[in-house]
Amino acid sequence: MEGEEKSRSTSGGITLRLFTVFAVAAVSVWANHEASKGFDIHVRNEIADATAARRFHLLFVADDRIDRMVLSSSRAAERLLYGENAQKRKKVVKRVSITVRLSASDQPGNTAFFAADAGNCAEQCFCYTIYVGSGILREKEDVWKVRRVVGSAVQKVMAYVWLSDGDGRTPAALLDGIAEYVTRASVGGEGLNVARVPTGEGNGRTGETNVSGSSRRGRSGECWLAEDPGEVAAFVGYCECMSSGFVARLNEKMAEGWRPEMVDEVLGTSSMRLCSSFSSALALASQSTQLIVTSTVASSSKDVSA
Numbered sequence: 001m002e003g004e005e006k007s008r009s010t011s012g013g014i015t016l017r018l019f020t021v022f023a024v025a026a027v028s029v030w031a032n033h034e035a036s037k038g039f040d041i042h043v044r045n046e047i048a049d050a051t052a053a054r055r056f057h058l059l060f061v062a063d064d065r066i067d068r069m070v071l072s073s074s075r076a077a078e079r080l081l082y083g084e085n086a087q088k089r090k091k092v093v094k095r096v097s098i099t100v101r102l103s104a105s106d107q108p109g110n111t112a113f114f115a116a117d118a119g120n121c122a123e124q125c126f127c128y129t130i131y132v133g134s135g136i137l138r139e140k141e142d143v144w145k146v147r148r149v150v151g152s153a154v155q156k157v158m159a160y161v162w163l164s165d166g167d168g169r170t171p172a173a174l175l176d177g178i179a180e181y182v183t184r185a186s187v188g189g190e191g192l193n194v195a196r197v198p199t200g201e202g203n204g205r206t207g208e209t210n211v212s213g214s215s216r217r218g219r220s221g222e223c224w225l226a227e228d229p230g231e232v233a234a235f236v237g238y239c240e241c242m243s244s245g246f247v248a249r250l251n252e253k254m255a256e257g258w259r260p261e262m263v264d265e266v267l268g269t270s271s272m273r274l275c276s277s278f279s280s281a282l283a284l285a286s287q288s289t290q291l292i293v294t295s296t297v298a299s300s301s302k303d304v305s306a
Contacts, residue, residue, distance in 0.1 A: 040097040047104045052137040073158040076186040083248035097127040111136040112153040128157045156183045166258025177232020223275035
């Protein structure tokens, strides 16, 4: 009798655990389905290299990873660009169409690039194509790097989707810098090698991004008008540290239009003053790095001489 009771108890516990696992899985599938209703995600293969195509399929298509990348990138962009009250003031986006193309041609220095395809896109819809160079899928490239590069392109696209552009009047340098900030804050690191190419016009950001960077500011001297998106992104991050919620407040303001004074109003102080302190901090950091490198080289030279 005791053996039978133990057996029934054990089988009941196993059944309960299996039911819990299946229930959680079902809820997860349903949640992803609901979240993906506003997205059209397509994958296209344009190369003859069967090995690269198979690797791309295994890394991004077979387990629906590219779909999950788009959804998680959308949530990350919304969190940074809208803060806690995203649902109350969110930009109207009816549909987002993203096509990921495995391309035979690699741009020098880039492994992924994207373009807005607004010509075939309806109002309040956003259409983008992400081109993935076949070179990134060579066997020597580790999985983490490949997924990070493609994930960076997806994240930057979703940043542009949720970023307000002041009815088209916000300076492109600021928009590119904020999109770069969102990408770095979500994916991490610098030098993500994600460029834009000019293959469309309309409701999306188009044109080439200066990947190498020039570190030149706008003509009026504001850090948020620098030509290098990476420098603007660093300044935006600096402003966010100095005034928590700066990015979300600025994005909310830009939904109403654009005035250069908005940056100061949202910061609650002079952006020029912050730009000056930011530039000083960069100069000090650069000097410190230079001193460390010089010291290391001198030390190595002594070791070699010895």
